[in-house]
Every structure is written in C-alpha cells, then in structure tokens.
Amino acid sequence: MEGMTSPSRSRTEKPSPARERLLTTASSLFYAEGIGSVGVGRIVDEGHVTLATLYRHFPSKQDLVVAYLQRVHDLIASRLDAAASTSSGRDLVLSIADGVTEELALPGFRGCAFLNAASEYEDAASPVRRVIAEHRGWYYELVRRALDEAGHPLPGSAARHFVLIRDGAMCAAYLEDDGAAARAFRRGVEGLLLSIDQERHVAPDPDDDLQQSAAAR
Amino acid sequence: MEGMTSPSRSRTEKPSPARERLLTTASSLFYAEGIGSVGVGRIVDEGHVTLATLYRHFPSKQDLVVAYLQRVHDLIASRLDAAASTSSGRDLVLSIADGVTEELALPGFRGCAFLNAASEYEDAASPVRRVIAEHRGWYYELVRRALDEAGHPLPGSAARHFVLIRDGAMCAAYLEDDGAAARAFRRGVEGLLLSIDQERHVAPDPDDDLQQSAAAR
DNA sequence: AAACAGAGAGAGCGATCGCTCTCTCAAGGT
DNA sequence: ACCTTGAGAGAGCGATCGCTCTCTCTGTTT
Structure with missing residues (x-):
C-alpha cells in the first residue's frame, strides 16, 4: 500500500531562499502565537525579508x-x-x-x-x-x-x-x-x-x- | 455530593441591563468568530452600547x-x-x-x-x-x-x-x-x-x- | 554586453485596533 | 432641591493592521 498519495499541492512554486525563510518564520510564529495575532510585519522582520518580497511570493x-x-x-x-x-x-x-x-x-x-x-x-x-x-x-x-x-x-x-x-x-x-x-x-x-x-x-x-x-x- | 462548588467568581459585579447586553453580544461574537477577530467596535455596535459604557464595566x-x-x-x-x-x-x-x-x-x-x-x-x-x-x-x-x-x-x-x-x-x-x-x-x-x-x-x-x-x- | 529576475530598502495607503476623553441627560436616593 | 450614578453620544489618541508602491542593486542568463 505505497500508493497512499497525500493532498500536497502541485508544487508550482519554485523554491527560493527568501521564500523558504519566509515560510519557516511564518510557520513558527503562526504555530506559537496563533495566526491572527501575528502580523505580516513581524514575519518580514524576523525572517529578514522585505515586505515586497513577501507579497511577491504570496498574494495575501x-x-x-x-x-x-x-x-x-x-x-x-x-x-x-x-x-x-x-x-x-x-x-x-x-x-x-x-x-x-x-x-x-x-x-x-x-x-x-x-x-x-x-x-x-x-x-x-x-x-x-x-x-x-x-x-x-x-x-x-x-x-x-x-x-x-x-x-x-x-x-x-x-x-x-x-x-x-x-x-x-x-x-x-x-x-x-x-x-x-x-x-x-x-x-x-x-x-x-x-x-x-x-x-x-x-x-x-x-x-x-x-x-x-x-x-x- | 451536593457540595460540588464551581470556581465561579465572587460576583462583585452588580448586574445591569447594559452590562448584560454587552456580555451577551460579546459571548456570541467571540464564540462564533473567535476572540481576536472581533473588535470592541463590533461589540458595542451590535450590543447597542457605547464604548464608554463597555470600559465602565470592563477595564479591558x-x-x-x-x-x-x-x-x-x-x-x-x-x-x-x-x-x-x-x-x-x-x-x-x-x-x-x-x-x-x-x-x-x-x-x-x-x-x-x-x-x-x-x-x-x-x-x-x-x-x-x-x-x-x-x-x-x-x-x-x-x-x-x-x-x-x-x-x-x-x-x-x-x-x-x-x-x-x-x-x-x-x-x-x-x-x-x-x-x-x-x-x-x-x-x-x-x-x-x-x-x-x-x-x-x-x-x-x-x-x-x-x-x-x-x-x- | 545586454537584458532580466529576485530581492533589499523604505515610504506610504486607508482601515481598524484597543482605549481615553469630555459632554449631556435622565433616573433615584437623600 | 441637591447630587450621585449609569448610560448615551461622539471626537480622538497612537499604534498596528494588511497591502501597494517606487527605486536600487546584484546575480544569472543569453
């Protein structure tokens, strides 16, 4: 039973160091403090990424x-x-x-x-x-x-x-x-x-x- | 075993129609939409209460x-x-x-x-x-x-x-x-x-x- | 060499956040 | 008649929200 496919997305997003940093910091912040209580400012700061870079990779x-x-x-x-x-x-x-x-x-x-x-x-x-x-x-x-x-x-x-x-x-x-x-x-x-x-x-x-x-x- | 005391507060807050309306609306909103995503403005509006009245009954x-x-x-x-x-x-x-x-x-x-x-x-x-x-x-x-x-x-x-x-x-x-x-x-x-x-x-x-x-x- | 994409830097948008303030008015107790 | 109290009305505080914008620089591709 190896054919247990998981609903992962089609991976159209190409990997990038900035995107990776973004997602990593966002993940820890979202999990640790809740989604609504973490602003995008926090994420770009602690991820050492620019606000523009965030919205280049994620529309919202x-x-x-x-x-x-x-x-x-x-x-x-x-x-x-x-x-x-x-x-x-x-x-x-x-x-x-x-x-x-x-x-x-x-x-x-x-x-x-x-x-x-x-x-x-x-x-x-x-x-x-x-x-x-x-x-x-x-x-x-x-x-x-x-x-x-x-x-x-x-x-x-x-x-x-x-x-x-x-x-x-x-x-x-x-x-x-x-x-x-x-x-x-x-x-x-x-x-x-x-x-x-x-x-x-x-x-x-x-x-x-x-x-x-x-x-x- | 009737002496099962619950940790209810000492009820120092005196009842008041405004306070009751406030708490009722806040309860339904908080439960239905989450606490963080409901602002105090929504609560005072839908509870037909003034912002000042809210903060008269609840410090924060x-x-x-x-x-x-x-x-x-x-x-x-x-x-x-x-x-x-x-x-x-x-x-x-x-x-x-x-x-x-x-x-x-x-x-x-x-x-x-x-x-x-x-x-x-x-x-x-x-x-x-x-x-x-x-x-x-x-x-x-x-x-x-x-x-x-x-x-x-x-x-x-x-x-x-x-x-x-x-x-x-x-x-x-x-x-x-x-x-x-x-x-x-x-x-x-x-x-x-x-x-x-x-x-x-x-x-x-x-x-x-x-x-x-x-x-x- | 030219062209382009990715990312940094940062100003700034309108909206909303939680909260404080003053002012007015009506009801109740003395 | 006085005065406290509770509540309505509303302006406004600084901060933050999610998000858009321009402008520069660097590295890779061709």
Whole structure:
C-alpha cells in the first residue's frame, strides 16, 4: 500500500531562499502565537525579508497561512507515508500512534496546528478550512486502511475513534500534562486494537462500516 | 455530593441591563468568530452600547473575554451541578455524557469555547488561560468523583480518558460530522463504564490513581 | 554586453485596533 | 432641591493592521 498519495499541492512554486525563510518564520510564529495575532510585519522582520518580497511570493496573508498548513501536512505525510511503505496493518497503526505520542512530547508543543488554525476560521468554505479538511480526511483514511488491513471488524468507526482520541490527546497535552495525555492516548489505542483479536460484542454497527445500511436504502 | 462548588467568581459585579447586553453580544461574537477577530467596535455596535459604557464595566477587552468564559462555565456548571444533586455514580456519568452529546448537536456549534479560546492565548499564566484551566480542572474533578462513586477501579485515568474523548468529540463535531462524533463519543463512554462491572486486566496502573507512587517518592 | 529576475530598502495607503476623553441627560436616593 | 450614578453620544489618541508602491542593486542568463 505505497500508493497512499497525500493532498500536497502541485508544487508550482519554485523554491527560493527568501521564500523558504519566509515560510519557516511564518510557520513558527503562526504555530506559537496563533495566526491572527501575528502580523505580516513581524514575519518580514524576523525572517529578514522585505515586505515586497513577501507579497511577491504570496498574494495575501491567507496564502501564507495555507502554505504554512500545507508545510505541516507535508511533514507529517512524508513521515507517515514512509511508515506506510515499510509496515502495514497493526504495526502501521502503532507507528501512527507513535508519531502522535512523539509529537506530544515535542519541546514547543502547543496543540494541533490544524485544530488551532480551524478555531480562527469560521467559514468552512475558506481555503484555510479546506486544507484542514483535506489533511484530516487524509489522516482518517490512512488510519482506516491500516485498521482494515489489521483485520478490525469495524475499521471506519474504529478510525473515527482513533482520530477522536488523537485530537483529545493534542488538546490535553497542550493544556495539561503531556505525559498523562500520551498515556491516556496509548491506552485508548490499545483498547482499539483489542477488538481485533477478540470478536467480542460487535455492537449494533454504529455508522459507516456497515454495507447493508447503504444497500437498504 | 451536593457540595460540588464551581470556581465561579465572587460576583462583585452588580448586574445591569447594559452590562448584560454587552456580555451577551460579546459571548456570541467571540464564540462564533473567535476572540481576536472581533473588535470592541463590533461589540458595542451590535450590543447597542457605547464604548464608554463597555470600559465602565470592563477595564479591558481581556476582562470581557474572561467574563465571557466564566459565563460559559457558569452555564455548564449550573446544569451539571443540578445533575450531580439528583444523581450520582454511573447515572451521573451518563448525565454528563448526555450534556456533551446535546452540546454537539446545538445549531451554531463551533467547538469547545475553552479549547478555541486557549488556541488564541499562548501564555499559560494569562488570566484567560487560568479560567480555562480552572474550568477544565473542575470538569475533570466532577467526572473523576462520579466514576469513583460508580466504583471504577481507576477513576483518575478513566476520567482523563473521558475528558480526552470529550475534547476529541468537540473537535470532530465542529470540523466534520457531529452525529458521527457523538456516536463515537458515546461508545467511548460505554467502553469506559464497561470496566466497572468486569474486573478485567487492570493494566499496570498508568498514572494518578495509584497511591503507592505518591508514597514511593 | 545586454537584458532580466529576485530581492533589499523604505515610504506610504486607508482601515481598524484597543482605549481615553469630555459632554449631556435622565433616573433615584437623600 | 441637591447630587450621585449609569448610560448615551461622539471626537480622538497612537499604534498596528494588511497591502501597494517606487527605486536600487546584484546575480544569472543569453
């Protein structure tokens, strides 16, 4: 399952040292202090770039924000795509979980970049929100396929649960103890994998995984 | 267990129609569009209040934000305190879970007000962040006590898990399908309550519930 | 050698930010 | 009748916002 393409952009933007510096500083500032509270002045100053150079590479601040989130996605996707090419099924699920717990323990961790960004953009049709939705959809798919390969009886709802506790762990690690959040998350994942081996009480099929509900209507 | 005091402020502020209008408009605007992106001008306009009146009641915008979050907390706390006085243990846990799922289905739901606010305030020592921490600590304690009364073998880590999936459900309901998020949350709560009756594999005591780790150091 | 693109430097645009100020007026308590 | 209080109305503060503009210099391409 190496053909897991991520929704990275077509890379029409040619690389450039100024652009790179711009995106790097913008990323750290946006993540650390929030998007709305960081002005373009700060970015050009700390990135040692001119205001004109910024607007030569990015038509507006919003494009910078989109590029920032795509950069974060690319970072995560490259790591997880690599993991998906070397492992699969249960091992892949555990690798994805490892990626989460490692992120929680990062020094400057301030929660999920996508969740934080989403709270600043009300309009779901906004370009920013679309990148967020794409990333989350991609992540959910990745987990769902891994759980399906692992033989989970309800990969769809299990993947939903996985993302649920991932998001919760991100919040808790930011606002409270990151170690406790990581442990709670890990135990949640273990509980999720537990229902693979045991056939136990399959529940009355909550949502998507069932194909007869789609056929029934 | 009716003595569950919530961290509401001492109510030194006397009520006033203008102040009430102010707080109501500010609350809806802050929640719907984010705190940073709503200026005081918008608030005084849509609240039909004068700028001077705003600053007569709130020394700064930040105080308005704190009052907004405390208002949200009071709303939640009054409902849950009422539930805690009529039920306890397992029933109380289910009541708290009901409160969550009901909130997810609310028309203008845009995620957890506290999580959204937290993403806009980097400094953990900020007054805003302190209200958030107080609320979350209060909520965690409430769930922990209910789970303890319900006879859960590890009420602390179980409460952590409860809050974890609650936060995740809030995020998922905002960004994706609120119905699916509610179902995933409910099944998580059911799984949590499952380990009460069955004594199954108590796990190697992950964090807080164990008292020997506190005594060992 | 000529031409061009990328980037630095910086003035400046209108708009909005959070916030302070004065002045007026109506209601209530003494 | 006095006077405090709360609130409306509105001008205005400096600062910052996102963004546009021109002008110069340097390095690469052809």
